[in-house]
Amino acid sequence: MPKVSMVVNGKKVSGDIDSRTLLVQFLREELRLTGTHVGCDTSQCGCCVVHVNGSSLKSCTVLALSLEGANVVTIEGLAQDGKLHPMQEAFRENHGLQCGFCTPGMIMAAVDMVNRKGPDMDEATIRHELEGNICRCTGYHNIVKAIADGAQKMGVAPQAAAAE
């Protein structure tokens, strides 16, 4: 079986995998990082969003082998030293989730959004940028609030996403 190596959440990892292994399967089944979820498996819902070389990607729609040598950050890589990332903290404070299934993808998409758009996004921008993430519980209102709040906190606090 072909071998793949990459850096996940700052750690070098490798595995012998079937060539059809998707990144999300490698993360969940080989590395046991089950924070990244599979919702739709058709690249619509965004539950599986992770960061690859600094940008958001749907890990259900990329082969693990394509990412040889890549730097991957999952939801498990955001909190540092037991302290939540400002975006995670903002989701908690603003009740930006109910069942929590879409939350890892929402947060990874949100951090990517702030990295690209900066801390001062208006509501329309956040809603537009969230079009690749689907939540079936909250109606998005508190998610949008949480992202606006988290964006501000990320802008102020030193960036905790050190794994990138």
Place this chain on the structure above:
Amino acid sequence: MYAFTYHRPETARKATNLVAKVEDAKFLAGGMTLLPTMKQRLAAPTALIDLSTAEDMRGIELKGRNVVIGAMTRHFDVANSALVKEKIPALADLASMIGDPAVRHRGTIGGSVANNDPAADYPSACLALNATIITNKRKIPADEFFVGLFETALEEGELIVKISFPIPSKAAYEKFRNPASRYAIVGVFVAKKGSEARVAVTGAGSGGVFRPNRLEAALTAKFHPKGLDGLSFPAEGLNTDIHADAEYRAHLIMVMTRRAVAKALAK
């Protein structure tokens, strides 16, 4: 997904050499369509040739009066390219409307054009801007490239290496999106170069992207939304599906064309 062997060549030439040697091999660009299709077992190539490390297929450059974009350039990079924004802002605008941010980080212009999905965005830009599709073997004018639904002039094993877009004097893209998939229910790209206006419609035609000749003639005579006054578009030959029927699409073609012309003039 069925099993396949995986290859990752470093150049376009190595990729085309491989595809000639390996039986039943398919090129993998961004994979935003091919991988979901393989997961549904609608495609089952026995080998994949991943182009993601083919550095010579990436990048954007100005060549004379053309913007030339490598086939493996991601949508995100086209949308944010200073060169594209300056020379053909409508093309950057179109790229920024494809899918969602995560899809734009991975999907490529060459993949979209080679796939020729009847609701994809890029084919309309190629057709309206009179682009040239440059493969490892030849140069194909956009007018001859898009043959039908998911069908192109590409031969077996032929690879798009880059796409050359002549710089228009005015251009714009407007799309009416499916709210779930973000694909175009109707998308219209208008471009004016010299005295000629070209229009391309995606999402609507039962044979894929097409040029509405009567609208082009009207806009060549007068490149203004008013140039379309009194015109309507026939519903025959347009798609009907759960999202929109042919009459509605015909109506949307006129609305999107007017909006695109107004947007092109406002720039």
